Amino acid sequence: MIHLQEPPDQKARTIVEFCRFAREKGLSAGVQETLGALQAAMILGVNNTEDLKLGLRSTLCASKDEWDLFEECFQMFWSGAEFAPPSSRKARGKNARSAGMGSRDSAPLMPTGSSDHDSSGKDRALAVSGASAQERLTKADVSTLPHNDMAMLEQIALRLFKQMSRRLQRRRRIGTSRGQVDLRRTIRRSISRGGEPINLRYREKKLRPHRLVTLLDISGSMSPYSLFLVKFLYALQKHFQRADTFLFSTNLVEITNLLRAQRLPQALQALSQQPAGWSGGTNIGGSLREFNQHYTRKLRSSDTLFVILSDGWDTGEPSALATELGAVKRSVRKLIWLNPLLGLQDYQPITIGMSAALPHIDVFAPAHNLESLLALEKHL
Amino acid sequence: MGKVPTSPPDAASQGVDAIISGFERLGYIADRSLATALYLVTQLRKPILVEGHAGLGKTEVAKVLAAFLGARLIRLQCYEGLDVSSAVYEWNYQKQLLAIKIEEGSDKTVEEKEKHIFSPEFLLERPLLQSILVEDASPVLLIDEIDRADEAFEAFLLELLSDYQITIPEMGTIHAKHVPYVVLTSNRSRELGDALKRRCLYQWIDYPSVEKEMKIVRTRLPHIEQELAQQVVGYVQSVRGLNLRKPPGIAETLDSAEALLALGTLRLDEEAIEQTLGCISKSVEDSARIKAAGGRPTR
Numbered sequence: 001m002i003h004l005q006e007p008p009d010q011k012a013r014t015i016v017e018f019c020r021f022a023r024e025k026g027l028s029a030g031v032q033e034t035l036g037a038l039q040a041a042m043i044l045g046v047n048n049t050e051d052l053k054l055g056l057r058s059t060l061c062a063s064k065d066e067w068d069l070f071e072e073c074f075q076m077f078w079s080g081a082e083f084a085p086p087s088s089r090k091a092r093g094k095n096a097r098s099a100g101m102g103s104r105d106s107a108p109l110m111p112t113g114s115s116d117h118d119s120s121g122k123d124r125a126l127a128v129s130g131a132s133a134q135e136r137l138t139k140a141d142v143s144t145l146p147h148n149d150m151a152m153l154e155q156i157a158l159r160l161f162k163q164m165s166r167r168l169q170r171r172r173r174i175g176t177s178r179g180q181v182d183l184r185r186t187i188r189r190s191i192s193r194g195g196e197p198i199n200l201r202y203r204e205k206k207l208r209p210h211r212l213v214t215l216l217d218i219s220g221s222m223s224p225y226s227l228f229l230v231k232f233l234y235a236l237q238k239h240f241q242r243a244d245t246f247l248f249s250t251n252l253v254e255i256t257n258l259l260r261a262q263r264l265p266q267a268l269q270a271l272s273q274q275p276a277g278w279s280g281g282t283n284i285g286g287s288l289r290e291f292n293q294h295y296t297r298k299l300r301s302s303d304t305l306f307v308i309l310s311d312g313w314d315t316g317e318p319s320a321l322a323t324e325l326g327a328v329k330r331s332v333r334k335l336i337w338l339n340p341l342l343g344l345q346d347y348q349p350i351t352i353g354m355s356a357a358l359p360h361i362d363v364f365a366p367a368h369n370l371e372s373l374l375a376l377e378k379h380l
Numbered sequence: 381m382g383k384v385p386t387s388p389p390d391a392a393s394q395g396v397d398a399i400i401s402g403f404e405r406l407g408y409i410a411d412r413s414l415a416t417a418l419y420l421v422t423q424l425r426k427p428i429l430v431e432g433h434a435g436l437g438k439t440e441v442a443k444v445l446a447a448f449l450g451a452r453l454i455r456l457q458c459y460e461g462l463d464v465s466s467a468v469y470e471w472n473y474q475k476q477l478l479a480i481k482i483e484e485g486s487d488k489t490v491e492e493k494e495k496h497i498f499s500p501e502f503l504l505e506r507p508l509l510q511s512i513l514v515e516d517a518s519p520v521l522l523i524d525e526i527d528r529a530d531e532a533f534e535a536f537l538l539e540l541l542s543d544y545q546i547t548i549p550e551m552g553t554i555h556a557k558h559v560p561y562v563v564l565t566s567n568r569s570r571e572l573g574d575a576l577k578r579r580c581l582y583q584w585i586d587y588p589s590v591e592k593e594m595k596i597v598r599t600r601l602p603h604i605e606q607e608l609a610q611q612v613v614g615y616v617q618s619v620r621g622l623n624l625r626k627p628p629g630i631a632e633t634l635d636s637a638e639a640l641l642a643l644g645t646l647r648l649d650e651e652a653i654e655q656t657l658g659c660i661s662k663s664v665e666d667s668a669r670i671k672a673a674g675g676r677p678t679r
Contacts, residue, residue, distance in 0.1 A: 028578070030578070032578060036581075040424070043392055043424070044392045044396075044416070044420075045393070048392070048393055050412070051392065051396060051412070051416050054412060054413045054416035054417070055419075055420055057413070057582075058416065058417040058582055058583055059420070059581060059582075061584075062574070062577035062578060062580075063577070063582070064568070064584050067582070067584040183471075183473040184473070187473060187497070188494070191480060194480060194481070195477050195480030195484070257571065293623070293625050297527075297567060297569030323665070327665070
């Protein structure tokens, strides 16, 4: 373990205190990092403040966000300033990126289906023909569903989503075929036969599920659907090892880690505090641009499925939307656009945004009810 | 964790200064932050993770570090699907088959034959194994674009970086003779695992300031006129502010300055900008945006 003759105890204690302070502020300065910081301090000497700061920064940080946060921590600690209140502290650590992109006040909670739809919607939902409640619910438009049915639908949905992803996994395993000859094992087996490779050994080709990138529109016009769709994405992400999920309205926010790290209720709670502009306006072109700028390296032409969930009501430039969508299309395997409005009987995709987007889309499908979401399976 | 080598603070400061000046001699302008981190790498023997946008000299850090230390550079370029047989080791199958044929008539037992064809003679060393087998002194191991490799490989790497040993089933475990200096680079196309990040020192490389970029251009292209260098740097700096899909890095600045030198241009006028646009922008959209912005040198 560490021998602490130098720097003297007092100074070592200061470093440890600073690490604790930094942890409070949102850096991941655990025990290991603290030990690392002490080692760095011993080597660099505590008297040379500038070098010490640079050294500590390298030791204590593990990402760009922390890198940015560190400066502030350091200043604050050595100038003896007060701690920032916990809420702003967390926001700075976690959302440094999104905040930088122009944060706006977030709505307190996600919309859970608009109430004004309730009365008129009830009849429509009930009017769907179908024998059992389950069948009725899977076919009913999510936006027109009364609240008490919603709870039941969610239960059914979670079960079916789970089944769907299980099927997706199994399908891959059965589909695996004989791959390349495994020379290593073949040779080992053939030593006793004088090197004659009589029994070939094969290496199964490792099949990997596709990479999934999803962008969900959470602008005002989508609000009847967004909560339900978030749950769908949550279920989907659980089963794609390489899934990246984004929310957008006027700007883009990545929620991959949020969905991945937590259980559904906590994830929803955390999502509602994201500065993504719930129920705000829509700028699909602009959001895609942001994606193309910062995240294109997530796309691989060979195996990425790119899914956009949006109704296509766009306040941005249609030409911008077409350009950005074209750029995405060039670097993915399949571009899927799910539009809840497609479930309406007389809907025509003639909104300017939608018609600009159509030429680039491989699959254009509805997403207004559970059935339509489950139908996505055949494209995944 | 053994006893930490302690050195007087003055030596540390001198060590950092030595890295800055040594790197400069080798044509790399390192700021104090990077130099301090590299000094810690040499003292603590921890790996360093260098992150930053493309074209800012992340890979160069490892190359120059190797030159500075007089160490051998071993490079592993990561890509999706990178596996053990191309990163660590592979057996030389053709040679193994031949050996089996040659020994066919001999009276060796099967076990002996097996032992023979799975000996170091038949082993193809890939970068990671090479870095551990180096005999004379610690090499610099560059693991480039680690974010492109998949999680499984990252986990393997974690094991290697904690124990510096590699196990080959047919041969046993090989320990590093000299622990390599490890430099990992990432473009942040995905978040790396916490475990790996925690094992490393961290360094973020940002776009350079005007002064630093000037210094880089002057160091790398000593023949360039002061005025032209200033114009190119000023121009690229202004282009970075244009919200491009791929903002130009230092590599692009050097490319375009070099192109201008080759063309014999003395002043960066509109025509020269047009001619060398391909050095700065690597996509149609970005080119269009640069042109739309007027493409005038600002400073």
